[in-house]
Amino acid sequence: MSARRVVVCYDISKGRVVKGTRFVDLADQGDPAALVAGPASAGADELVFLDIDGDPGGRAAFLAAVRRAAGAVSVPVTIGGGVRSLEDIEEALAAGAAKVAVNSAIVDDPELLSAAAREFGSERLVASIDARRGADGLTYEVCVAGGRRPTGREATAWARECAARGAGEVLLTSIDRDGRRDGFDLELTDSVARAVTVPVTASGGAGSPEHFVELFTRTRTAAGLAAGIFHDGTTTATAVKAALTRAGIRTPEESAA
Numbered sequence: 001m002s003a004r005r006v007v008v009c010y011d012i013s014k015g016r017v018v019k020g021t022r023f024v025d026l027a028d029q030g031d032p033a034a035l036v037a038g039p040a041s042a043g044a045d046e047l048v049f050l051d052i053d054g055d056p057g058g059r060a061a062f063l064a065a066v067r068r069a070a071g072a073v074s075v076p077v078t079i080g081g082g083v084r085s086l087e088d089i090e091e092a093l094a095a096g097a098a099k100v101a102v103n104s105a106i107v108d109d110p111e112l113l114s115a116a117a118r119e120f121g122s123e124r125l126v127a128s129i130d131a132r133r134g135a136d137g138l139t140y141e142v143c144v145a146g147g148r149r150p151t152g153r154e155a156t157a158w159a160r161e162c163a164a165r166g167a168g169e170v171l172l173t174s175i176d177r178d179g180r181r182d183g184f185d186l187e188l189t190d191s192v193a194r195a196v197t198v199p200v201t202a203s204g205g206a207g208s209p210e211h212f213v214e215l216f217t218r219t220r221t222a223a224g225l226a227a228g229i230f231h232d233g234t235t236t237a238t239a240v241k242a243a244l245t246r247a248g249i250r251t252p253e254e255s256a257a
Contacts, residue, residue, distance in 0.1 A: 003252045004216045004244060005045040005223035006237045007201055008230050010035065010069075011052050012081075015061050017231065018052070026052075029231045033068040040230045043238030044075055045252050048101070048171070048225060051081030052146060059088075063095040070096030080128050080171070089116055093124065101171050103128040104144035107151050107158075110165060117166025122198075125169075127162035131155035131188060132175040140188050147175045155188065156195045163196040170196060171225070174204035179228065181207030183214060190219035201225050209235055209243035216249045 010017045010032055017029040029035065032049065041047060049069065051062045059082060070077040079092040080101030092100045100120075106113040106127065116125055130147050131140040140155040159170050172192050174185035184205045193200040199222035202215055206226035215224045229235050241251045 002222065003250045003254065004221075005201075005252060006043065006212065006240050006244075007046045007048055007223050007225040008041050008044040008237060009048040009050065009203065009225050009227040011050050011227060012062060012065065013053050014058065015065050032065045033072060035231065036069045036072050039233070039236060041073060041075075042236055043241055044230075045223070045237075046076045046078065047073060048078045048080065050101070051079075054082035054104075056082070059091075063091060066097075067095045078126055078171075080126070085112070086116060086119055089120060089125075093120065099124050099126050099169065101126040101128040103130065106162065107142065107144050107153065110161065113162060113165045113167060122166045122168035125167050126171050127159065127167035127169070128171045128173070129155060129159055129162070129192075130173045130175055133188075140191075143175060147178075156191045159192045159200075160195050163198045167198060169198050169222075170200045172200055172202055174202075177205030178203075180205055181229065183207065183211045184224065186215065186218050189215065189221050193220040193222075199223065207234070209240040212240045213243055213247045213249065216244065217247065
């Protein structure tokens, strides 16, 4: 297994960073460009900026804010949210994104992912998948529109299709765990990570460095993502990496040494 990465996420609404629980009850966290220069981003291997409004009317302001933030850091940036077309992907890349995450649009039109992979290359494309446990308690269903619309697609099967269509990575969010800080959904994450050959980033539920240790010791996940615990000072990416090192889990810094 390659080095495990720690990713800091910024959910952005109306040009401001926000954080909620299970995709609702959003609270303002601050300006994106200011936050990336602070302790929240220290030690991160990557940053993710998600436009949770997905409003075409506010797209220019979102991209402008992300462009300023991306220019202030030296780590790769992924942009997602509101991406509906090849033109949107091109604009996100022009704004400084190393990768672009696509969610609802590829569920509605899977061919968009195939076309994007041909146009921009798999290494620039991330299939963003939001999933919650189904009524049977055994399977996980993909949801879109900020988790509000169930799709009938099973998460593991959909991840496998996304990888086959050209996604270079999967960003997997547990809606059930989002904002709860009681640990990642290990069952969901490991199921998807075992089903695909591309890297999977787990999101939703991180509350402490120990949760990242648990994630990487019990699943094949390539990266763990969190937002609130970094923004409010509960912990830092640097502290998470120290915990990983103590647990014998390799980080990118150790790989480069």
